[in-house]
Amino acid sequence: MVGPTTSLSQLNRADGSASYKCPATGYNILGAVNAPVELPGRRDALKPEEATVEVFVKPGTTTAGVGERYVEGILRSVLGKVVLGREKGFPRRGVVLTLAIVGGENIERGDSYLTILPALLHAGLLAMMSASVPLSMTFAATLLCVTKSGDIVRDPSPTAAKAAVSLHVFAISSKSHLLLNESEGRFDFDTWELARQHALSICQGASDSSDGDVSMSEGKDGSLNGFIREAVEDQIYSDYAYKLDSI
Amino acid sequence: MSKEAQLSIAERDFILEALREDVRLDGRQPDQFRPMDITFGEEYGHVKLQLGKTSLIVRISAEVTKPREERPFDGLFNINMELSSMGSPAWENGRSNDLEASATNTLDRVIRHSNALDTESLCIIKGVSCWSIRADVHVIDYDGNLTDAACIAIMTGLQHFRRPDAVVKDGRVIVYGVEERVPVALNITHKPLSITFNTFNDSKHVIVDATLKEEQASEGDLVIGINSAGELCYMSKIEGSPINPMVIVNKTSVAWDKVKELNLIIDKVLRTDLAKRAKVGMADESRAENDRLVATE
Amino acid sequence: MASSTPSHPVPPSLSLPPSQFARLQPHAYLLAHLSPPAASNQPSLRANGRAASQFRVTSANAGSLTHTNGSAVVRIGDTAAVCGVRAEILHTDDIASWSVSQASSEQNTDKKPEEGDTDSQDKEDRAHIQDLNLLVPNLSLSTGCAPGFTPGAAPSALAQSLSHQLLSLLHSTRLVQADDLRIWYQPPNLEAEALGEQMDVDSEGSGNPAREIKAFWVLYIDVMIISLAGNPFDAAWASVLAALRDTKLPKAWWDADNETILCSDDIADAQKLSLRGLPIASSFCSFEADAAAGWRAVVIPDAEEQKAQEQKQKKQGMQQRWILADPDGYEEGLSQERACVVVDKENDGKGNTVIVKMEKHGGWGLDADDMRQLVDVSARRWDEMKRILDQC
Secondary structure, X not given: OOOOEEEEOOOOOOOEEEEEEEOOOOEEEEEEEEEXXXXXXHHHHOOOOOOEEEEEEEOOOOOOOHHHHHHXXXXXXXXXXXXXXXXXXXXXXXXXXXXXEEEOOOOOOOOOOHHHHHHHHHHHHHHHXXXXXXXXXXXXXXXXXXXOOOOEEEOOOHHHHHHOOEEEEXXXXXXXXXXXXXXXXXXXXXXXXXXXXXXXXHHHOHHHOOOOOOOOOOOOOOOHHHHHHHHHHHHHHHHXXXXXXXX | OOOOOOOOHHHHHHHHHHHHOOOOOOOOOOOOOOOEEEEEOOOOOEEEEEEOXXXXXXXEEEEEEOOOOOOOOOOEEEEEEOOOOOOOOOOOOOOOOHHHHHHHHHHHXXXXXXXXXXXXXXXXXXXXXXXXXXXXXXXEEOXXXXXXXXXXXXXXXXXXXXXXXXXXXXXXXXXXXXXXXXXXXXXXXXXXXXXXXXXEOOOOEEEEOOOHHHHHHOOEEEEEEEOOOOOEEEEEOOOEOOOOHHHHHHHHHHHHHHHHHHHHHHHHHHHHHHHHHHHHOOOOHHHHHHHHHHHHO | OOOHHHHOOOOOOOOOOHHHHHHHOHHHHHHHHHOOOHHXXXXXXXXXXXXOOOOOOEEEEEOOOOOOOEEEEEEEOOEEEEEEEEEEEEEHHHOOOOOEEEOOOHHHHHOOOOOOOHHHHHHHHHHHHHHOOOEEEEEEEOOOOOOOOOOOOOOOHHHHHHHHHHHHHHHHHOXXXXXXXXXXXXXXXXXXXXXXXXXXXXXXXXXXXXXXXXXEEEEEEEEEEEEOOOOHHHHHHHHHHHHHHHOEEXXXXXXXXXXXXXXXXXXXXXXXXXXXXOOEEEEEEEEEOOOOHHHHOOOOOOHHHHHHHHHHHHHOOOOOEEEEEOOOHHHHXXXXXXXXXXXXXXXXXXXXXXXXXXXXXXOOOOOHHHHHHHHHHHHHHHHHHHHHHHHO
16 A cells, blocks of 8 residues: 655745645645734634634635535644644734645535545644644544445545445544544444554554554554654754754 | 735845846846746646746646526636635735735636637537536745746646546436546637736836746736737736836737747647656547647647 | 612622632633532532533424424524425426436436335435535524624634534435435326326336436525524534424426426325434533643643543542533533534334444543443433424
8 A cells, every 4th residue: 555645845935834645545735834923814713822723725626615614623623732822922823724635536515524634634734843833742644434344444535435334534643642533424333443443553553453454654663653753854854954964 | 914024125126226237136037937847747637837936736627517598508617716825924815815816817818718718619518518617726835926827827737638528428418437538638729828027117127927026126017918829818007107108019029929938838848748648558549639739739 | 889889888708709700710610510529528510500411401393484394493401593494496407417427327327226225225315415415404603693693794614614514414324315305207108007106116017118307306404593502513403303304395296298397285295204313413522620731731641641640530539521411602612622423223212323423623631431431421312302303
């Protein structure tokens, strides 16, 4: 299986940016973060003690609709909790995240937004890090679908996702907390728990996984969290290459 | 309202003074574009354009819809450009600004109203179904000359795009997937592009492809939409300081030269990309069609 | 002021009445209710008097609006939602994509639905309801439903996101059957003795001309939150459910002579929708004793460490986190972490509990064990809601 690819700080104007591409689902997301910024238009929404996170999702080939508002809400609540908004310079300011879906199929009105959620979460997180927004932890997200025969499939294609009995998105923090779960379809709790275990092993590495078919090509320890970590490490390494050379 | 950082007086003076000596900040000639790089995504009609530090992505998409009542023989074509804070921190998400309005207007007039894309060829069944073509422009980095960059990218995208083949059988439209039948190129009637000129020092100095800083120091602009055959399809001198009519005449021929030059670059990248695709085996017959298109050009 | 002070000399006091304390220190106020001093022997109750997993009093009333095909009002505490379902006819001639078929899926769309072949029927339902947008829910938060909702404002992000949640739940639960929304036409044939256009004509002879779909019913499901005191989704979904259960579609047929759809105005001919199951939504929020813990901690403990720590504190009688069912507006303002579980029970409540949607976001407090408990609480809530909806 081909792992996702990412690259940080591609854009010139935005404070931070990241692109994230997941070959399995075909989605390619470009994220840009501007922070900290004034949000004069949202004065009523500004919090006196911490940063306000704003998320804007721009679909690739349609105009934004209710589905985008919904997924923006989810991203805001997940990222808002992870951003250390009380750090110096952030209270009463905004963190504006813009995510453009530059590759992959459209989400039609009323279709499930779960298929694209992990890609959006990763692009958002990496863009935040590229903009040096202080974060309390990183996380990794994964999409799992349970097929009719009861198999759990990771990163199903949009067609496979439509045919699935249930769809699950889990975001697991770098410290194994369950940060986000979105599940839909028809399932019982045991299936959910199985899917969660599966997600945990995908995000945290196969160490605590019971089944052996989880083989990944990402980060050193084979986990998605490792992949995120490595992407950032690579970026820092290239950013400070001039210093390393002079030593 | 967030704003772009203003140019300092020293910077402005420097730019103007340099132009008096016929020097631009980045050492370009007045009639020279920044280096341009066009790349394509996996899908047809997915174009990434990098013009200096201005960068944007265009995605062309097609779907079957009902034609408008008053124009049953015409398909639909729309250009959609929303400026988000990805392109510049000065742009607020979900709110349109002056630049968005004026750039969208120019693009509409240069490409749509000049009928660069033959909308009649998009008709499938009169009054019942037709193709709706949509061009979405995502501005991801803004450093001046948005209109020209968007125009180049959209025209490239339209020529690169292939819509699925559709056949009418017993009153039903059957749309064939890309795997089943070779997708069809759009019918492009002519290839207009817009060229934006910025004027300085009482229109003594006129440059093309201004960067953001040059735009901020400029006293007025002139937009000329013209195709490779030299047919003028759009011209605007909306505001800014007055300019000598002779400048317009002179610059129209400069614009024509530029458009011919740019269209050659577009043709070249299109040919290279299609050859690459043909090698992969994804598009073998469409290449012939493109070759024919290039030949007629 | 001046007249009242001399008659009732109030001694200067440092204590505040509860209502003021609730406004000034909302977090401390709710925390004090949830963790009463051990000596007082008081149970841990929320500021609104409910136990942690207790839902508010819920009432439902169906058929409240006259000019709709189905309607319902649902009140959960002070949150009230009105839902009206209006059915409109959509001719297949007016559907741009109707005469279009994808070559690869052609067989699928042309095939008649066969009873018993649930698999293809499922697909067909999804194709028709979802692709043709036969269900159009729209939620509006009416002016004045809560402070801050001013007249003339564009639909807020909350309203739009709730509309999407309703729509995607309608699609993912496949609540409405596409066959209820189809208006068929059976071209006449000579053998047909039974003249009435029966809906289930599967047993007919093979010599008949194929019947065709002439139109669809489109259900416009409009939800209006007239009063918002927290947890709008549960109320909105319950009102949609109750309204759809109440919805009756008039008998409609294709009149070949006039080339138009005719509807019977006889109420006796109208058909109720046959819904698949009864999914019930239950929302929760997690209230943290120390809301700023996440901010202050230099190093956030691992999930397992944190769990062990919490359990230790719980043993000492210091609970750190409460999961509040059906939060009101006051409680929603004090918590960031939300969870929502939508469950259904098979065989009209006798079968297994099936989860149709589960979500949680906004924090890292709730773990898998908590989610298991929430599913159990939601299953109990299902029984309660079924009783309420059956009575309305």
